[in-house]
Each structure stands twice: as structure tokens, then as C-alpha cells.
Amino acid sequence: MILAVAAVPASADARLLAAKVTGLVLADLNRKLAGILPRVLFTGLGAASAPDTIQGLQSLGFVVLTLEAGSAPTDRERVIARRIEFANGSVCITDREGRTHACAPSSISLLQRGTRTSTTSEKVTTSERKIDVGRAVMTGGLMLTKTTEKTSIKTTQNAEAFLLVQRNDAEPDLMLYERRIDYAGLGAEMQPVSRGNLETVWTKLKAMAPALVDDRVSRPGFVSGLPTTADDPVDLALFLVALARRAAQ
Secondary structure (H helix, E strand, O other), rough: OOOEEEOOOOOHHHHHHHHHHHOOOHHHHHHOOOOOOOEEEEEOOOOOOOHHHHHHHHHOOOOEEEEEOOOOHHHOHHHHHHOOEEEEEEEEOOOOOOOEEEEEEEEHEEEEEEEEEEEEEEEEEEEEEEEEEEEEEEHOOOOEEEEEEEEEEEEEEEEEEEEEEEEEEOEEEEEEEHHHOOOOHHHHHOOOHHHHHHHHHHHHHHHHHHHHOHHHHHOOOOOOOOOOOOOOOHHHHHHHOOOHHHHOO
16 A cells, blocks of 8 residues: 655644654655655555554644555546547547547636656667778788677657546546647647647646646656555656545535
């Protein structure tokens, strides 16, 4: 079980008492809670100790989130947008199969944004010719060079901004990646660069549900500060923020 903290009480001794409840050294607890909340305290909390730990933290005023490793929603459960337009007060997404998914303001539970980074590696082999004095002597000057091959691994990182429309009507969430969308549906508001178009979409979405906007996942250090789990770090971050918002209601 993953245990995270969404809110820390203001009392001076709250963290000291929390360290005793969790069995963590105070310095470790402070390090785990540093930065933008929610933060993860445990990635593998045992079933036997979980109830006492959760109850102990809650009794001190901490807002606790729990989830099973690997339970964060992923793009497999989301609609990936290929085209977008705004009509009749709703945002309308067309997916890769050409199906349209309309979402009215009343169906939005949360709007989040962030950046997903993917890493690809490929083997690259290069050839170069070098002067070989020994070969030149042995062949009487007929062969002055030799060809050598060098193999290396080339790693490329690709970062892409996204917007996530999370829904409350049992329909799948809508994922909008900056460079995968046809923005022609924006009409006269369409810009020549994808980032500008994504910002236009973000502005329109925020106007639809201004109280349901959260950009924590896009802030420096939030995703990178999460520990390694079975979940993709970005998906885990999105899920933790959604759980934290729900807990605050």
C-alpha cells in the first residue's frame, strides 16, 4: 500500500508526533514531506501496520491518502484527443477512431496539466577510416588505412505538455497532448505553434470550470520528488492530486 499525506497540521509538535506514529526518524519524515503536497511517506506499507499508522496520523490532523501500487489510471483508460473544438458550451474531443466525446462543464471533476517525458534508446554504429602505418608497410603502401566500427547507445528524451480533463459522469477522462492534436477546430483562434494552441485550449477549459483547476503536476519538483513505484510517475502524480482534491471536499 502507498500512503501519502495531502495536508499537514500547523501545530508545532505535529511532525514530531507523526515521526513516532510512523516509526520514521524526524529528519526522514521532514524530507519526505518537503515540497508540494501531497507527498508519499510509504510505498509498501504492510497490511498489519497500515490501520494504526493511518489512524495515528489522522488523529494528529494529517490528511492521509492511501492507494494500492499500480492503481493509478493510465492513458489506456483515457480518450487521447486527435481533434478538439468548443461548441455549445462543451469541449468536444475526437479520438483516433473518429468518435466524438463531448464534455459539458457539469461533467468536469478536475482539470490538470503537466508534462510527460519519454526516453528512447537506440544502438548507433559509426564507421571511420584511420591511417594504419603497419598495414601500409606490409602492403608496400597499397593500403594506408583501415576501417573501424564504433557502437554506442544514443538516448533521446522527448517532453510533451498535456492537459487532462477528468470527468464525474462515468465517461473516460480526456487526455490532450500538445503535439498530437489537430487544432483546426479553434477556428480564427488557431495559432501557428502547438504550444500556443494548447494554452488557448487551457484558457477555454479553465473558463468552463474555474474552481476545478489544479496545476501542481506541472510545477518543478512535484513529479520528480515522488518515489519509484509500480505506477508511472506522472500518472501517480495526477492520481494523488485528484485524491487530495477529493479529500479536501
